[in-house]
Amino acid sequence: MVARVHKDRERSEPVFVSVRQGNEKMIEVLRIGHRPARDKRITTHVCLVSRAFGADSVVVDTADRSVEKTISGVNRRFGGDFRITTGVSWSRHIREFQGTKVHLTMYGASFEDAVVRIPKAAPVLVIVGSTKVPAQVYEMADFNVSVGNQPHSEVAALAMFLDRWFMGKELRRDFGGRLKVIPSARGKKVLDTSEEE
Amino acid sequence: MVARVHKDRERSEPVFVSVRQGNEKMIEVLRIGHRPARDKRITTHVCLVSRAFGADSVVVDTADRSVEKTISGVNRRFGGDFRITTGVSWSRHIREFQGTKVHLTMYGASFEDAVVRIPKAAPVLVIVGSTKVPAQVYEMADFNVSVGNQPHSEVAALAMFLDRWFMGKELRRDFGGRLKVIPSARGKKVLDTSEEE
Numbered sequence: 001m002v003a004r005v006h007k008d009r010e011r012s013e014p015v016f017v018s019v020r021q022g023n024e025k026m027i028e029v030l031r032i033g034h035r036p037a038r039d040k041r042i043t044t045h046v047c048l049v050s051r052a053f054g055a056d057s058v059v060v061d062t063a064d065r066s067v068e069k070t071i072s073g074v075n076r077r078f079g080g081d082f083r084i085t086t087g088v089s090w091s092r093h094i095r096e097f098q099g100t101k102v103h104l105t106m107y108g109a110s111f112e113d114a115v116v117r118i119p120k121a122a123p124v125l126v127i128v129g130s131t132k133v134p135a136q137v138y139e140m141a142d143f144n145v146s147v148g149n150q151p152h153s154e155v156a157a158l159a160m161f162l163d164r165w166f167m168g169k170e171l172r173r174d175f176g177g178r179l180k181v182i183p184s185a186r187g188k189k190v191l192d193t194s195e196e197e
Numbered sequence: 198m199v200a201r202v203h204k205d206r207e208r209s210e211p212v213f214v215s216v217r218q219g220n221e222k223m224i225e226v227l228r229i230g231h232r233p234a235r236d237k238r239i240t241t242h243v244c245l246v247s248r249a250f251g252a253d254s255v256v257v258d259t260a261d262r263s264v265e266k267t268i269s270g271v272n273r274r275f276g277g278d279f280r281i282t283t284g285v286s287w288s289r290h291i292r293e294f295q296g297t298k299v300h301l302t303m304y305g306a307s308f309e310d311a312v313v314r315i316p317k318a319a320p321v322l323v324i325v326g327s328t329k330v331p332a333q334v335y336e337m338a339d340f341n342v343s344v345g346n347q348p349h350s351e352v353a354a355l356a357m358f359l360d361r362w363f364m365g366k367e368l369r370r371d372f373g374g375r376l377k378v379i380p381s382a383r384g385k386k387v388l389d390t391s392e393e394e
Contacts (some may be wrong), residue, residue: 038238039238041235041236041238041239042238042239042242045239045349045350045352045353048347048348048349048350049349049350049353051347051349052345052347052348052349052353053345053349053353074348078347078348106378107378107380107381107384107385107386107387108380108381108382109380109381109382110380112365135384138383138384138385139383143382144381144382144383144384146378146380147368148249148250148367148368148369149377149378149379149380150245150248150249150275150372150378151245151249151271151275152242152245152246152248152249152250152356153242153245153246153352153356155242155350155352155353155356156242156246156249156250156352156353156355156356158353159349159350159352159353159356159357160356160357160360163357163360168309170345171344171345172345175347180346181303181304181343181346181347182346183304183305183306183307183343183346184304184305184306184341185305185306185340185341186335186336186341187304187332187335187341188304188335189304190304
């Protein structure tokens with residue numbers, strides 16, 4: 001059912017190379033409370049959502065080579081220059097970050113109000129916790145922001161925040177990768193641009 | 198840091214009791230390929246997102262009492278009548294479902310186009326796969342729909358689909374639960390309406 005579509009030499013230019021407009025600055029995601037034994041898959045989803053929804057980089061507090069490898073593999077096949085670093089002190093990272101610190105939490109103020117108040121001209125650090133978030137994080141953040149006030153998922157909250165931040169255009173970005181999925185109503189169509197090289 | 202806010206007898210009525218408008222019908226989420234040993238947390242996030250983003254029920258193919266318990270506990274504390282069933286044949290469930298079957302996949306057509314084409318007056322089954330989705334699912338679905346065409350997360354894709362379906366109003370729903378989070382710029386404020394009973 002997988003149709004491999006050959007490279008079309010005439011194919012049109014990508015609609016977006018970047019989701020950045022004018023003076024918009026970098027967005028980094030900081031994942032805290034990562035426990036490699038328990039959280040590998042959720043943290044991997046956090047990293048993949050960061051990449052797919054337009055963030056530039058992700059930092060994970062606990063060292064985890066396998067999560068790094070997964071993300072590098074996706075970059076290699078699907079493109080882009082999304083960066084991942086693991087094994088970083090979260091408190092020092094928040095303290096030293098030059099920009100606006102936004103903490104996603106179900107206890108925070110409405111993210112839709114926050115998105116219009118956060119300055120677009122400075123870098124943004126989006127902090128995403130696991131089950132228990134240390135109290136200091138609420139104090140160190142410039143904004144504590146919630147996506148609804150029901151318990152759900154940091155993966156969903158992150159996607160929603162980035163979606164509102166980029167106003168939906170993050171999903172139309174062209175990553176320029178070797179593999180390109182061609183949207184299809186039925187089955188799978190994947191363009192492999194390396195086949196003719 | 199947790200402030201427990203006492204029930205305010207004068208507090209205003211909820212803005213939304215339901216996210217349904219007029220003739221909008223039920224939305225059910227079907228999670229397929231659930232492996233209790235590997236997928237418990239991701240499937241739990243799928244269920245919590247279904248509930249928080251306005252679906253009425255979730256069905257999981259493999260029996261898993263612990264996921265059921267987690268969701269029932271959230272209902273008990275945070276309200277609503279969201280239903281969960283596990284241990285259901287996915288193929289029979291899709292076949293017998295009376296309504297529109299929408300499969301979320303990174304290979305599908307744009308979800309934003311699909312959301313306006315899917316009839317609002319019939320029930321909707323949103324099918325969410327795990328790593329490998331059987332080819333039949335693509336055939337049985339009325340719509341194969343993607344949230345972007347980069348690899349990311351079924352948790353994020355589900356949240357985004359439901360968000361566009363309900364046009365953002367799902368997050369302002371009042372679940373009428375015992376616990377109610379009061380949005381706060383700093384710290385945690387939780388209203389426990391049982392304290393005076």
